Amino acid sequence: MPLKAVLFDMDGVIVDTEPLHRKAYFKTFDELEITVSEELYTSFTGASTKRVCETLINEFNLNQTHEEIAKSKRDYFKDYFYNDEEFDLIPGVKDLIQHYFENGIKLILASSATMTTINMVFEKFDLEKYFSGKISGADLKESKPHPEVFLLAAEMSGEPVENCMVIEDSTNGILAAHRAKIFCAAYRSPHSKNQDYTLADTVVSDYEDLQLDKISKYF
The missing domain is CATH 3.40.50.1000 (HAD superfamily/HAD-like)
Incomplete structure (x- = not known):
């Protein structure tokens, strides 16, 4: 055949795009003033952004909604996508x-x-x-x-x-x-x-x- x-x-x-997602997430973590371990970040592999944001809210008792956190991450991702010279x-x-x-x-x-x-x-x-x-x-x-x-x-x-x-x-x-x-x-x-x-x-x-x-x- x-x-x-x-x-x-x-x-x-x-x-x-993984390096861009990583940079965008860690920029978001900084904005939220939370410290996410490598182990926790690795556990997010393959998970939807919504699920990651919900996990963060539960894990760190955050006041933000998952939509707000996801928007922040998305904005950073877009910025890296168009401006990161290594991509x-x-x-x-x-x-x-x-x-x-x-x-x-x-x-x-x-x-x-x-x-x-x-x-x-x-x-x-x-x-x-x-x-x-x-x-x-x-x-x-x-x-x-x-x-x-x-x-x-x-x-x-x-x-x-x-x-x-x-x-x-x-x-x-x-x-x-x-x-x-x-x-x-x-x-x-x-x-x-x-x-x-x-x-x-x-x-x-x-x-x-x-x-x-x-x-x-x-x-």
Whole structure:
């Protein structure tokens, strides 16, 4: 079965927004005059902003509402997003996206991020023209490792799952692709800590290794 569609995760695959979220949260903690330990911050991984804010209110007996705290964090995030000079696309990913696009491969973004963040990334880095569909967290009833996001993305591409490939960087994302029975390429970045790649069909550290001539043996 030839490869017809590639389903991209966003965070950790196209961009790495985690350092920006971290800076925005810690700026918010300073504003709230609270000291959040590394252990507590690590426990927030994968949690929604609302849940993080509710945890902070309970943990530190704060008077603010979760909406107020979330707005503060969001404002800081936006500021870093547009002004932090270190924030860029993951090396090699734009060349890979253009390579697939020029070879007629359909591209779908399959992310649990908000559509606002997705659109900010697409606008800043001029990615909109390459993708024929985008899925955000709001489109999903279940989160990874449930396969819903990738099954929806495959459906959006109009291609059967055996003609699709997922690019992921996290344990939960790889497991979701595996459960959807879609070929999964795991991207191992310098930032991927403690992720389990055993269920990935191939693992790369350089996006050049996912060019069509390199992966044709799998399809």
